[in-house]
Amino acid sequence: MIPLSYYLIVSAILFALGTAGVFLRRNLITILLSIEIMLNAVNLTFVAFGRYAGDVNGQIIVFFVITVAAAEAAVGLALVIALFRTRESLNPDAFTTLNW
């Protein structure tokens, strides 16, 4: 039986990688992908705790997190497309000036 802390460490490393991606990457799509990595790490935490507590609610929450992540990815990508049309660039530093 794999101890619970092993799964939590994997999840923490993945969350840290996702956070590093959000901070360090200069491409809007890669930032959205890093957010998906973070959500995935949280899913792993929920399922691990649900398994080790014998509770099925861990999986139910993951179900809802996946659904919300799908909706958020769709709207986020639509926003990226709309932004790209105005500035022709995917670098978030190109959007620092508000209205020009």
Added chain:
Amino acid sequence: MDLKFIIELAIIGLTFFMLINASAILVLAERKIMGFMQQRYGPYLVGPHGALQPLADILKLLFKEELRPKGADKWLFTLAPILSVTAAFAAFSTVPWGAETTFFGLLSEPVKLGVTDINVGLLVIFAITSMGVYGIVLAGWASNSKYSLFGGLRASAQMISYELSYATSLAAVILLAGSLSLRDVVDSQNVYWLGFIPRWYIFLQPLGFIIYMIAGVAETNRAPFDFPEAEQELVAGYNTEYSSVRFALFPQAEYINMATMSAVATDLYLGGWHGVPFLENLGLGWLIFLAKVGVILFAYIWTRWTLPRYRYDQLMHFGWKFLLPASVINLLVTAALFLYLNG
């Protein structure tokens, strides 16, 4: 390393071998049936009545030159056919093709005929079929050519649109069978009404069967939904720039997808290996299974050479505005009747 383990490994190898042979036989069958429908003989020269034609085709393809366009993405160009064919083979893993058998008493405990059987087997097939979309969209993108890109985008948009109707018609069958495992779905069709009419789900769900077959044809990019690879419109769609082995993998993936869809349709709607109690008691249920799969594959090929092709916007309109509401209504009516009759 007891005998049962070795026999299970042998069954896995046999399934893989059967799938490869299926794609070869389908190449020949398609051309022969197409020929007979067009009032000519198909391939006739290689082997007796053209029976060795697939072998000649494969040898020709293997000896061709391996091309890669200059601007093509090096890794993705090779990865795309590998993804397609891997997803095609892997999707057959949870499809059972025979009852449990002890091989006429050779084994002490029965072994199931099929690669594996897990409790969410039907969804695994669906998940791996969704992975097949990547092969096509990457092939379209990595070729760095406009015909390929159009073909790839259209094919993948079509596949993900028809996946919805596919899944909803599956959900109605799962409701009736009470389990997500394909083996349980087949075994729940082993009941006979009036002694001889089997409880196949094609009788209980005729609309669901039609929706599943249409969605299956669209999922495998076969006519009349094969606009993305239409020879007349798009050169060859997403596999324009491919040659030799990489090209050979794409039609092979398509034929194996066809075989998987037919096998799943047989398991879900036509009772799998049940239906002829005489042969089943002899342990030859898999023959019945093969016969049914053959009938559905013939229907695939028949449809291709009979119906004209859908235009792309007509295709998407049909999938979203007609097939998806039909499958949802099918699910609702099935659920309502199930609740009324059993609740």
Added chain:
Amino acid sequence: MAETFAFYLFSGLAIVTSAFVIGQRNPMYSVLLLVASFGAMAGLFIQLDAPFLAVALMIVYAGAIMVLFLFVVMLLNAPTEDALQYDRTHPLRHPVVTRFGALLAGVLVIQLAYALLRANELRVPISGRADGTAVSSVAELGRVLFQRHVFAFEATSILILVAMVGAVVLARKESDS
């Protein structure tokens, strides 16, 4: 034995592919590596007795959302970007900022390591069912989902509808009229 091997394989694959996702310059490769990461995550879910969630993850995330990402990358013809280290005047490269960030990261890692290593003491099942079989049945999942969480379920259906309409409206080109 096979269980530990499977765990190390899947978690190693997930971490390595996620590291490559954030380190890769070409967004197309990032999307494909993330699909591989989701595959590894599905393997971990199966080990945690959640097979339905594993296939649901593959179907929804890797089969639909990542295809959406791939479409957007191809539509926008997203260029490969310059990495942060090539831009020496970026405000995130200021020495005070980087040192403070490194300090905070170190504190966070120590805190997390301490908390995670203490998580092994959580051996007493909270709700009284310590076996895995009750958790992994799809029927049980459906029962709890549709009886206790039915309001959240209906709310997510409205959420998806709103997101769909919003995405179509936001990504639409301005019409000429």
